[in-house]
Amino acid sequence: MDNRPIGFLDSGVGGLTVARELMRQLPHEEIVYIGDSARAPYGPRPAQQIKEYTWQLVNFLLTKNVKMIVFACNTATAVAWEEVKAKLDIPVLGVILPGASAAIKASKSGRIGVLGTAMTIQMDSYRKKIQALSPAAQVESLACPKFVPLVESNNYQSSLAKKVVYETLRGMAGKVDTVVLGCTHYPLLRPIIQNVMGKDVTLIDSGAECARDISVLLNYFEINHSRTEEPLNHRFYTTASPVAFRLIAENWLGKDIDVEHVEL
Amino acid sequence: MDNRPIGFLDSGVGGLTVARELMRQLPHEEIVYIGDSARAPYGPRPAQQIKEYTWQLVNFLLTKNVKMIVFACNTATAVAWEEVKAKLDIPVLGVILPGASAAIKASKSGRIGVLGTAMTIQMDSYRKKIQALSPAAQVESLACPKFVPLVESNNYQSSLAKKVVYETLRGMAGKVDTVVLGCTHYPLLRPIIQNVMGKDVTLIDSGAECARDISVLLNYFEINHSRTEEPLNHRFYTTASPVAFRLIAENWLGKDIDVEHVEL
Incomplete structure (x- = not known):
């Protein structure tokens, strides 16, 4: 038993999709979440900068006494996961391997689409993992640089979103039977x-x-x-405005939360 | 990527239920299996002896250059898993935690039955794990010492089996909504x-x-x-008769296998 919280890091609000799923699957675990919305999106940034920012998020979570760190961000996973995992003595999880593995299991035709940020697609992490596990798989990768800004600006249900998604994806439709949402914002x-x-x-x-x-x-x-009756104290931190973060987070999580601003 | 095999150990043929499931879920992984049928069942033996036998099985698997060891045996898991896991530098998995965790998720009433060998029930491992994760759960444990001999003697579909199972379990029927098959023979x-x-x-x-x-x-x-097209070379070893082992194993796995006798 270990009643310390699980740490989540993301470039912004996208990692809330992982946190929500964790809360659903493991309602007795406590969460500390840090979203770097002030510097989102990470996707177009140089790899060295993404690595530096990710280490800042990791070090912040370590001050919160977390027992595990989840990279709830594909870009950070692609660039920094292996390095961080090798250096920390607590478990560090990324999102790419679980996604790649699930795509192989799900695809009947072996034709798999991968959507991600510019950096995730440039690093080609999903294709590498998928084809290492299943060399015959055909992977079509597509950078979707307009998606994260839609979500971070809380416009993910707008008619603009529909237009952008349609224009970005129409070339892939009909070519694959499985698509990896290779960014936690998607x-x-x-x-x-x-x-x-x-x-x-x-x-x-x-x-x-x-x-x-x-x-x-x-x-x-x-x-x-342990599954005690004591209430859990989930904590959410953002490097940008707590108000904007809370708006998206409460809508997505379906519950009231406290959000605190933090400078890294 | 690591193309070394996964090692499975069991007191006898029961662990084949785990191996079959692994082959179904991960058909590209190679297996080395050792069943100690000559000394099965482990359930009624003293803990110190079970620990000694388990280390012999572990050391045998290590000579086969395995990348991971699976304790496909609840009794060995209850007695020796923590010690072996702490001493080896490859991952070592037991069956008790996955089973306890799944039972908590499955049970609606919180009333969970656990069936196991005399030693597994005496060690009380399932109850401890279940109640550590979920203190309100009510666990009814039952030693079923007659079950393993039925399976090891290939009588698990007989009318004798029906009679023995009925007489053993009738006191538990109606009292629980979830039952852990806490022995891989079951x-x-x-x-x-x-x-x-x-x-x-x-x-x-x-x-x-x-x-x-x-x-x-x-x-x-x-x-x-890696998912190469090269055929896998699963290997099965038993401390008892390879003929008897093969009879049960081929029936259970639904495929022809080679079985080799080994002295530990």
């Missing part, structure tokens, strides 16, 4: 993405897959939170 | 157990739950087998 656009890709296409939410893995690793490392 | 008796407990009772196969966890840990430690 599940907020899920209904629109499903509509453009067609109902028979399986969308893989890397964050939700990651939440399932968290459960297994809590067991393996024997660091589950 | 899934071979599953249809009979389900019949006695009633169709609305969820049976938790600890071994199958464990196979799901193996997949996550292969990802986490980045030691998946």
Whole structure:
């Protein structure tokens, strides 16, 4: 048993899709979340800068005495996960491997689409992982640089969102039977993405897959939170405006939360 | 990527239920299996002897250059898993935590039955894990010393099996909504157990739950087998008669296998 919280880091609000799934699957675990919305999106930034920012988020979470760190951000996972995982003595999870593994299991045709930020697609992490596990798989990758700004500006249900998603994805529709939502912001656009890709296409939410893995690793490392009746104290931090963060977070999580501003 | 095999150990043939599930879920992984049928069942033996035998099985698997060891045996998990896990530098999985965790998720009433060998029930491992995770759960444990001999003697579909299972379990029927098959031999008796407990009772196969966890840990430690087209070379070893082992194993796995006798 280990009643310390699980730390989540993201470039902004996208990682809330992972946190929501974790709260659903493991309602007795406590969460500390840090979103770097002031510097989002990470996708177009140089790798060295993403690595530096990610370490700042990691070090912040370590001051909160977390027992595990979840990279709830594909860009940070692609660039910094292996380095951070090797240096810390607590478990560090990324979202790419769970997503790649789930896509292979889901795809019948072996033709898999991957959507991500410019950096995630440039690092080619999903294609590498998918083809390492399944060399015959055909992977079509697509950078969607306009998606994260739509979500961070709380416009993910707008008609602008529908237009942007349609224009970005129409070239991929009909070519793949499985699509990896390779950025934790994208599940907020899920209904629109499903509509453009067609109902028979399986969308893989890397964050939700990651939440399932968290459960297994809590067991393996024997660091589950005990199921006491005491209320949990989830904490959310943002480097930008707590008001804007809270607006999206409460809508997405369906509950009231406290959000605190923090300077890194 | 890591193309070394995964090692499975069991007191006899029961761990084949875990191996079968692994082959189904991860058909690209190679298996080395050692069953100590000559000294099965482990359940009634003293803890110190079980620990000694388990280390012999572990050391045998290490000579086969395995990348991970799965304790496909609840008794060995209850007695020796923590010690072995702490001493080896490859991942070591047991079946008790995955089973306990799955039972908590499955149970609606919080009343959970646990079936196991004399030693597993005496160690009280399932109750401890279940109540650590979920203090309000009510756990009814039952030692079923006659079950393993039925399976090891290939009598698990006989009318004798039906009689023994009925007489053992009738006191538990109606009292729990979830039953942990806390011995990897018991899934071979599953249809009979389900019949006695009633169709609305969820049976938790600890071994199958464990196979799901193996997949996550292969990802986490980045030691998946690549999906080449080369045929896999699963290997099975027993301390008793290879003929008797093969009879049960081929029936259970639904494929031809090679079995070799080994002295520990």
